[in-house]
Amino acid sequence: MTSTEKIIARASSMPSVAPDDVVFVKVDKLMVHDVSGPGVIKVFEEWAKKGVHLERIWNPDKVWVSEDHFVPAADKISANNIMKLTNWTKKFGIKRHYKYGLGQYGICHTLSHEEGLVLPGEVYVGGDSHTNTTGGLGAFAIGLGHTDIAYSLMHGQIWIKVPETLLFNLEGQLPPHVMAKDIILKIIGDIGTDGANYRAMQFSGETTKQLIMDERLTLTNMTTEAGAKNGIIDADSITGSYLRDRTHEPFSALKGDLDASYAEKLTYEIDRLEPTVAKPYSPGNISPARELQGTEIDKAYIGSCTGAKLHDLRAAGKIMKGKKVKVRTEVVPAAQSIYLNAMNEGLIGIFLESGAVVGPPTCGACCGAHMGVLAKNEVCISTTNRNFPGRMGDVESKTYLASPLVVAASALTGMITDPRDI
Amino acid sequence: MDKLKGTVHKYGKDNIDTDVILPGPYLKIHDHAELATHAMEGLDPGFPKKVSQGDFLLTGANFGCGSSREHAPIALSSAGITAVLAPSFARIFYRNAVDGGYLLPIEIERSAVEKISDKNTLEIDVDKNAILNVTTGESFVMKQFPSLIKKIIECGGILHYKP
Known part of the structure; x- marks a missing residue:
């Protein structure tokens, strides 16, 4: 199994999974922001009309909320959305609400790694398409819409179609003035904006192993722009030291098998790459x-x-x-x-x-x-x-x-x- | 499932993204009826007025790429669209459409997209994976929904689906 398949197998309590299997996975971590949060609250309001009420969320300690898209509020509707979100997090006992103007806050995806909120091997779902970013830490990180997030909040699980994995071996030294952004733009240019639709994009090879965490996260962030379900980089010593500075939570990385099968393996000679x-x-x-x-x-x-x-x-x-x-x-x-x-x-x-x-x-x-x-x-x-x-x-x-x-x-x-x- | 019948609104280009389907400034809106008035605004601001309840959208490949905003299928569905037909969909749009019970994301061959014209009337039989172009008499095959997706659709969305 690939790294992605191993995480899904673990989270679905299956001995193994293969591409196209549809399984329910347990969610380890969940995020909403000031656009998806009010969207999720709206879903619960609609569900209440159909007789289904949210009494408690599955685990408030595994959930966090960020204010990032519409802060500071420029109009009444944005201010009301923030107020609604704030009341909701209080009501359901979510302690990690990263509030504009109240200590640490910022873009949801940045907080996920900057605060060490997600660990290698975890299933992390977020109400934003760039949730893929956090796969740079070796997690299975995917973006979902409001209904799927609402379902996950209620049940602590969600269905996943196991994706095939495209493996990108990045080889060679990154030339001066070339960054991870150039690598991922080059890849998207080659495979197209639907080149990884429904698939996982995994990055490996000498260059990847040398990249610092901030750069790895740029690669996984933009897997979304190739249509990928998730981007992933196996956790290693760089991941370990990055997380040790940020969290005391223990973790054990899940890595793909040596004989894992990939939909395709592509090699990129990074030393020839130009600013793109x-x-x-x-x-x-x-x-x-x-x-x-x-x-x-x-x-x-x-x-x-x-x-x-x-x-x-x-x-x-x-x-x-x-x-x-x-x-x-x-x-x-x-x-x-x-x-x-x-x-x-x-x-x-x-x-x-x-x-x-x-x-x-x-x-x-x-x-x-x-x-x-x-x-x-x-x-x-x-x-x-x-x-x-x-x-x-x-x-x-x-x-x-x-x-x-x-x-x-x-x-x-x-x-x-x-x-x-x- | 009951057959669906409606008029086609064709926008044949590939990669119609969620910023076009429901532009960013409206993300702060969560009222479904209000979102409907902005459906497809980035491509055709006159769209909501052209659509009647039960109509279909016909597009190129990778429809709904970009952000995870559920506002996109909500806006289309609230404007009256009951199915989008395209050679392929972006994955989050597809999930949102199905799990929210908003509309059917129906995958058809690119050649079928080319043969169906704007304002044609279609009849869609999901149980038989069959599409009839009532205007021209031509018939097409739609890609069968995977069994889980079909069950969720029959439940009206994931809310009432029991794993």
Whole structure:
């Protein structure tokens, strides 16, 4: 069995499982945020009309809530959603509610690893499609909709169709100015935005083993953009030391068998990879950054669960230190703890002195719903994960996706720029 | 299951994502009737007015890719759509559609998508995996639902399904 199959077998109390089996798995951890949380509450309201009432949730200690998409509330409807969510978590005894303005908080996926909330070998379901991120810790982490989350909260289990696994062997040294973002954009460009539909994407090989956790999480985060059910990287000593700094909970990693069978094995020679950009309107529409050199931009955005971890901010800071931005640039750290660390390292000062604005940790401009929205025909280069029509604002705005190095370099020149040319 | 009959609204492109089906700014809305008024707004703001209860949506592959927002199938279903026909679906959209009991995600061959036109009338017989184009007389095969999915559909969603 593969790593994913082993976790599903363990969680479904089956001796073994195989692709296409449909099984009910016990959920180990569960997350909702300020969009899916009110959505889940709405599902329970609808169910109550049909005579099914939520009396208690299966295990409040395994659940956490984040406020990230619509904070600070910009209107009454958002404020009411937050109020509703807050009352609900109190009523059902959920102690971990990461509240805007009250200590640690940030993007749900960032908290899942930054706070050590999910452990290797666990089944983790979240009310957001980028829940895949946390598979970087060696967990089976999948995004679900409101109804499935509501069902999981009530019963502590959910049905899963066992996915086939695509194995990506990443080999060679990561060249200077190339990041995990370039690797995953290249892969999505090759296999397409439905290339891993219903499947698991597992990353292995020498390069993967050398990547620090923040970079591994960028790989698994964007498996969603290839349609994958989950992304996974086997836990190792890097995972162990990352988690030891964050949690006292014991864990034992489940790893795939040596003779596991994979739908396909693909090898990538990473030492030949170049800084890569996804053009509008698809994460799979890729080009080397140099081929887009000179494309004028109106805005640079460094934010999101995939592009504003501490390592991402350090990468941007390295490029921006002592320089001035030529277009409006927003930096939005992915969590309060990251913001604080970035400040202590002097990164926030570098961004402010460059002329960029630094915003409070939230999902920010990524989903075009709350702040930093793009106008018609505006062009943005962004460290985020999606560039569908209208994703970051007007349907006729354009978003290019790239690594923090490429985005920072582009901020300094006002046009798409390969960081090797700075 | 009873047969479904309705008019087709065709948007033949691939990868119609959830940001197009129900744009991000409306994520804060949870009222089903209000969501219906924004269905497909990123592609065709006139969509909700064109749809009558019981109609079908016909699209390209990987329909519903992107975010996990359940607002997407809710908006379509509340606008009147009872089935989406496409060569393939993004997995979370598919789950949401079935488990929430909103609409049927029906997989058909790409050649069938090409042969069915906007405003054609279709009759769908899920028990026989058969689709009849009432307008042209042509018939097509739909991919059979896996048994668990069929049972959940028959229960009207996962709420009343007993494992």
